[in-house]
Amino acid sequence: EVRKSFSHMSADIDVFPLEKWLWCEEQALRKKKELLEEYVDPQGLYSVRKTIAQFLSQSRGVRCYPEQIVLGSGTQLLTRQLTKLLPKEAIYGLEEPGYQRMYQLLKSEGRVVSALEIDQKGIRIDALETSEANVLLTTPSHQFPTGAIMPISRRIQLLNWANSAPDRYIVEDDYDSEYKYDADSIPSLQGMDGASRVIYMGTFSKSLLPGLRMSYMVLPIPLLEVYRKSLHFLMSSCSTITQLTLQAFIETGEYQKHIKKTTKLYRSRRAVLIEKLQAKFGDTISVKGEKSGLHFLVSFRVERSEAEIKRRAEERGLLLYGISRFYNQSAPPRPPTLILGFASMRTTQMDEAVELLYEAVFR
Numbered sequence: 001e002v003r004k005s006f007s008h009m010s011a012d013i014d015v016f017p018l019e020k021w022l023w024c025e026e027q028a029l030r031k032k033k034e035l036l037e038e039y040v041d042p043q044g045l046y047s048v049r050k051t052i053a054q055f056l057s058q059s060r061g062v063r064c065y066p067e068q069i070v071l072g073s074g075t076q077l078l079t080r081q082l083t084k085l086l087p088k089e090a091i092y093g094l095e096e097p098g099y100q101r102m103y104q105l106l107k108s109e110g111r112v113v114s115a116l117e118i119d120q121k122g123i124r125i126d127a128l129e130t131s132e133a134n135v136l137l138t139t140p141s142h143q144f145p146t147g148a149i150m151p152i153s154r155r156i157q158l159l160n161w162a163n164s165a166p167d168r169y170i171v172e173d174d175y176d177s178e179y180k181y182d183a184d185s186i187p188s189l190q191g192m193d194g195a196s197r198v199i200y201m202g203t204f205s206k207s208l209l210p211g212l213r214m215s216y217m218v219l220p221i222p223l224l225e226v227y228r229k230s231l232h233f234l235m236s237s238c239s240t241i242t243q244l245t246l247q248a249f250i251e252t253g254e255y256q257k258h259i260k261k262t263t264k265l266y267r268s269r270r271a272v273l274i275e276k277l278q279a280k281f282g283d284t285i286s287v288k289g290e291k292s293g294l295h296f297l298v299s300f301r302v303e304r305s306e307a308e309i310k311r312r313a314e315e316r317g318l319l320l321y322g323i324s325r326f327y328n329q330s331a332p333p334r335p336p337t338l339i340l341g342f343a344s345m346r347t348t349q350m351d352e353a354v355e356l357l358y359e360a361v362f363r
């Protein structure tokens with residue numbers, strides 16, 4: 001129904017190859033059911049980590065051994081574990097606007113967090129250098145939420161920053177890196193790091209389903225040693241069934257097929273939606289961050305505030321998210337800007353959704 005169609009937080013279960021997933025799950029359960037009798041490796045099953053390491057090497061240029069991978073049910077849980085491996089007095093730098101839930105998580109852990117300015121290439125080096133931060137959380141593939149893609153030059157500057165003082169780390173959150181439309185995918189920062197400064201974070205929430213709660217981090221060897229010593233008591237937080245099913249899903253090539261198919265589908269959904277928005281709103285809007293990912297930003301050159309637009313949309317049953325949800329230490333800029341997701345937007349819903357949005361902005 002139209003209610004959630006613009007949400008940037010939902011996937012489309014209709015495009016998920018449920019039959020294939022269920023087949024993989026059945027195979028996993030029939031052939032490896034004994035594994036369910038015990039607690040598996042705290043970092044996740046070795047065979048699953050091996051499959052993920054191979055996939056990461058091919059698709060993102062990540063260089064790691066399966067031993068360096070830790071599976072976790074969600075990026076937040078992995079980030080919480082990571083903070084226990086880093087120096088207690090570490091100061092965390094996060095992008096502004098950025099992933100507010102991560103900002104809130106670190107605050108709730110009692111960590112010192114500073115919100116750092118970004119530009120159209122991602123995190124600004126001058127903002128980073130003037131801040132006290134020594135652990136940077138960044139989304140270089142597709143800055144969340146602005147969509148900025150960090151060029152190689154800025155990535156090299158980041159690595160230089162990390163190597164110019166002790167105890168500096170970069171957490172590369174590669175969320176949303178699977179979907180590229182008009183931009184070619186740039187290899188990971190982790191693959192360019194020769195000094196064990198980059199912790200790579202990834203998730204299957206976008207490319208498969210957020211409900212699977214299958215995420216992972218790749219620890220540089222020195223941090224892996226700290227993990228093995230200080231967090232050895234942890235048990236794996238991911239279901240063994242989901243781990244084995246995912247492994248089979250990747251090994252049978254179904255994962256790659258799914259990415260290819262959904263990239264085509266999302267590319268066309270995105271194009272049709274932008275076309276309809278521009279036809280309806282003309283030059284009162286500007287679209288950005290549409291070159292990759294499953295959402296883009298739309299700014300409206302109107303007097304009405306973001307909150308007002310959001311309220312009027314919800315009165316009409318249209319759920320909207322504004323850019324202000326991603327500002328932690330500063331006020332969102334004018335003009336009002338919304339984050340529009342198109343992953344769960346069927347083309348049949350677009351006319352109605354755009355009409356309701358128009359009424360929320362102008363009526």
Ligand SMILES: Cc1ncc(COP(=O)(O)O)c(/C=N/[C@@H](CCC(=O)O)COc2ccccc2)c1O
Nearest residue numbers: 008009010011074075099144175203205206210215
């Ligand atoms: C920067 C960043 N990193 C990682 C994640 C994913 O975390 P994980 O699922 O725990 O691995 C998100 C999820 N971000 C969510 C938005 C959060 C918000 O606006 O408040 C959106 O996530 C999804 C969107 C579409 C389809 C599936 C998921 C993240 O924004």
